[in-house]
Amino acid sequence: MAKIPFEVSARAARLIGRENVASVEGAITELVKNTYDADATSCILLILPVFKEVPVEISSKFFWQLNEYIQSSLLSYYHEKESFYVLNALDKNQESKLKETLNNIVDLWIIDNGHGMNSETIKQNWMVIGTDNKESRSKSPGNRIVNGAKGIGRFALDRLGNQCDLFSFSEDNFIHWRANWSDFEGKGKVLGDVTAELNDISGTPNDLFEQFEIAELLPTHEPNDKEAMHKIDFSKGTSIKISFMRDLWTGREVKNLQRSLSSLIPPKEQKDFNIYLHDTRLESGNENWIARNIPDESDYAIKATVNENGSVSITISRQEFDASLVTPTLYNFEQMKEKGYTKTDIDKGFFEYDKTIGELLKIDDESMLDDYLALGSFSLNLFYFKLSLPNKDNLKRFPYKNFDVQTRRNWLENSGGLRLYRDNFRVRPYGEPESHAFDWLLLGQRVSKSPAAVTRIGGWRVNPQNLAGTISISKETNPLLSDQSNREGISNPRAFRLFKDLVSSIINEFERDRSIIFHYLERAFRLDNPEEEKNKRVKKQPLRRSQQKVKECLLSKC
Numbered sequence: 001m002a003k004i005p006f007e008v009s010a011r012a013a014r015l016i017g018r019e020n021v022a023s024v025e026g027a028i029t030e031l032v033k034n035t036y037d038a039d040a041t042s043c044i045l046l047i048l049p050v051f052k053e054v055p056v057e058i059s060s061k062f063f064w065q066l067n068e069y070i071q072s073s074l075l076s077y078y079h080e081k082e083s084f085y086v087l088n089a090l091d092k093n094q095e096s097k098l099k100e101t102l103n104n105i106v107d108l109w110i111i112d113n114g115h116g117m118n119s120e121t122i123k124q125n126w127m128v129i130g131t132d133n134k135e136s137r138s139k140s141p142g143n144r145i146v147n148g149a150k151g152i153g154r155f156a157l158d159r160l161g162n163q164c165d166l167f168s169f170s171e172d173n174f175i176h177w178r179a180n181w182s183d184f185e186g187k188g189k190v191l192g193d194v195t196a197e198l199n200d201i202s203g204t205p206n207d208l209f210e211q212f213e214i215a216e217l218l219p220t221h222e223p224n225d226k227e228a229m230h231k232i233d234f235s236k237g238t239s240i241k242i243s244f245m246r247d248l249w250t251g252r253e254v255k256n257l258q259r260s261l262s263s264l265i266p267p268k269e270q271k272d273f274n275i276y277l278h279d280t281r282l283e284s285g286n287e288n289w290i291a292r293n294i295p296d297e298s299d300y301a302i303k304a305t306v307n308e309n310g311s312v313s314i315t316i317s318r319q320e321f322d323a324s325l326v327t328p329t330l331y332n333f334e335q336m337k338e339k340g341y342t343k344t345d346i347d348k349g350f351f352e353y354d355k356t357i358g359e360l361l362k363i364d365d366e367s368m369l370d371d372y373l374a375l376g377s378f379s380l381n382l383f384y385f386k387l388s389l390p391n392k393d394n395l396k397r398f399p400y401k402n403f404d405v406q407t408r409r410n411w412l413e414n415s416g417g418l419r420l421y422r423d424n425f426r427v428r429p430y431g432e433p434e435s436h437a438f439d440w441l442l443l444g445q446r447v448s449k450s451p452a453a454v455t456r457i458g459g460w461r462v463n464p465q466n467l468a469g470t471i472s473i474s475k476e477t478n479p480l481l482s483d484q485s486n487r488e489g490i491s492n493p494r495a496f497r498l499f500k501d502l503v504s505s506i507i508n509e510f511e512r513d514r515s516i517i518f519h520y521l522e523r524a525f526r527l528d529n530p531e532e533e534k535n536k537r538v539k540k541q542p543l544r545r546s547q548q549k550v551k552e553c554l555l556s557k558c
Contacts, residue, residue: 010189022488024247025260026428027156031110031240032264033425036273038114039142042232045261046109046217047249047279051102054095057084065162065182065244066105073101103281106249108160109214113237115141116170122177122198126154145423145475154179162244169205169236176201205234212241219276223289254279259414261290263431266421266470273424297403298383302469302510305379306502308477310357310369314506316513317350320386321521325399329524336520340513351513360505375499376477380506382469384462384514385412397525398518416468418503422481423474428488437489439464441500443507455522460515462507471503 021027028045035043060083063071077098078085090098117126140146157164158181166177179196186193209215220231247253254277261275275290299320305313323346330336331343340351357372358364385408390400417431417438429437443464452459473481480495490496 008191010184010186010191010194021156021159024160024253025257026488027159028110028257029260029264029426029428030156032261032275033147035110035112035114035238036144036425037140037146038112038116038238039140039144040112040114040237041222041272042113042219042274042276044109044111044218044276045278046111046214047254047277047281048107048109048214048217049103049281050105050107050243054087054098054102056087059084067244067246067248069248070101070105074098077101104248104250106245106281108242108245108249109212109239110242111218111234111237111239113232113234116236116238117168117175118170118173119175119198119200121170122168122175126177127196147423147425157181157240157242158184159246161242161246163242165241165243166238167201167205167208167240168238171236174201174203174205175199205237205239208239209234217278217280219289223274251279251282254282258290259433263415263419264290264426265424266419266472297401298385298468299403300384300510300514302382302384302506303380304506304509306357306375306377308373308377310373312355312357312360312506313352314355314509315350315352316510318346318513318517319349320400320514321346321517322399322401323347323349326521327524327528329527330520333520333523335516341516346517355509357502360509361501372498372502375480375495375502376473378471378473378478380469380471380503382418382467382507382510384510385466385468387412387466398521412465412468416465418464418467418469418471421470421472422478422483424472427473427483427490430489441504441507443467443504446504454515454518457515457519458512460511460518462511467507 021030032043058074058078060080063074063085066074074085077088077090077094079088080086157179162181164177164179164181168175168177176199177196183194206215209218218232218234222230222232258277261277264275265273277288277290297319301315301317301319303315303317307313326346328343330346335341339345340353345351358369361372363369386403387405387409389405390398394400413433417433418441419431420427429435430440432438441464443462446461447463450459450461452461454460475482480492481490481499482492483489484491490499
């Protein structure tokens with residue numbers, strides 16, 4: 001019996017990669033993850049226009065590698081002559097519009113200060129599509145849990161632009177790798193027919209940066225280096241230049257990228273890796289380290305750790321009220337004498353306690369509990385923010401602290417939502433603003449089903465727009481929560497449903513805690529102000545009588 005090998009079409013391999021990297025943000029995320037896996041402390045993204053002046057001629061080879069939108073725009077200003085496109089005579093208005101078009105022809109640099117790659121690494125790993133080297137090697141030399149695992153980083157390059165130049169300097173050598181993704185096209189081509197260039201080069205990374213005129217654009221110190229004592233060392237690492245971009249890179253797209261990068265890394269947990277984005281087309285002051293801070297003080301903070309043995313350690317921090325202004329009457333209620341609600345606890349500002357998964361979910365079936373235990377250990381940090389100022393009546397009833405509404409709204413617009421992170425990197429699309437997955441826990445549905453006031457114990461539900469925070473999982477402890485191949489969600493729907501149930505039950509602990517305090521503050525106010533409450537009821541009586549008359553009239557068809 002004859003045995004014949006499978007062959008993969010070069011174009012098919014390219015299309016598979018494109019399907020796995022659907023968007024610009026997804027492609028850049030994969031490449032940033034690669035820099036993290038290389039133990040870099042900094043990932044630098046530079047966006048540079050190709051043309052500083054209006055070119056008189058553009059080569060046909062260059063022209064036909066541009067995206068179709070820019071090609072069609074340039075045809076209004078250039079005419080073809082032999083192997084070039086030559087500039088027409090233009091008036092000032094036409095020249096101004098041409099400059100706008102040329103300004104969108106950019107190169108993207110992604111530069112890191114990791115350990116770099118040598119020729120053997122390029123041949124054995126980088127050039128192997130779908131390599132499993134990161135599956136078998138779960139940690140980097142710097143002891144980071146590696147994030148890239150699908151072998152699709154090189155296709156992320158293809159998604160962004162038609163040509164890639166990769167320069168990498170390791171302890172062994174300085175190499176240059178080049179790929180032109182249009183080489184994958186062609187009738188009858190199989191994957192083995194496609195090659196990339198790989199050469200050893202001389203010099204240093206700084207020589208390279210000077211050659212491409214980007215040395216002055218690189219930051220010199222990490223953002224948290226207040227004393228400017230430790231310069232960023234670029235003597236090792238990888239620099240990737242992506243040319244002939246497939247998408248338009250206008251100011252709007254750069255802003256969207258900045259927002260995406262700001263949530264790529266959790267705001268507090270990851271301190272040894274930073275991302276820098278600089279678009280040279282923008283005015284000075286727009287280049288920056290990507291900020292990922294949260295407002296100093298939320299109204300509530302919930303920190304929880306789900307342990308392997310099924311116990312859940314919970315800390316609820318209460319910053320909504322000024323404890324010094326709380327009426328002593330509050331502590332006369334029996335509920336407020338229990339652990340976590342005493343005057344000492346309220347003054348302290350937080351409540352720490354443990355529960356089991358069974359207690360949180362109110363289940364005692366061992367087989368069901370085993371399913372939840374199989375999810376593994378994880379942690380979460382959530383923050384609750386009010387988004388409107390209390391009215392005068394509420395200010396009398398509840399000792400609120402002051403806060404800046406607009407600052408909160410601005411921050412939540414870009415950074416709100418509950419976001420899922422695996423080993424310090426975003427799992428998209430969960431919690432993304434203005435996306436279908438913003439409310440992936442379906443908290444909005446819970447509010448619709450139970451629209452009770454906050455003073456009703458066990459009935460109040462939090463709106464998703466008021467929450468922000470991070471939920472942290474890991475490849476090592478949560479294997480059931482692995483990514484889909486396209487990096488756009490969790491692949492195991494049943495495990496993910498159980499995971500969401502468990503997270504929602506922890507959120508319910510916060511909801512119950514807040515409603516308990518509000519409920520008894522309301523009752524304490526009524527006891528302290530009997531006359532005011534009486535007057536309030538008297539004022540409401542005419543309105544109630546009027547409403548009753550209207551109802552009776554409608555029933556009798558008056």
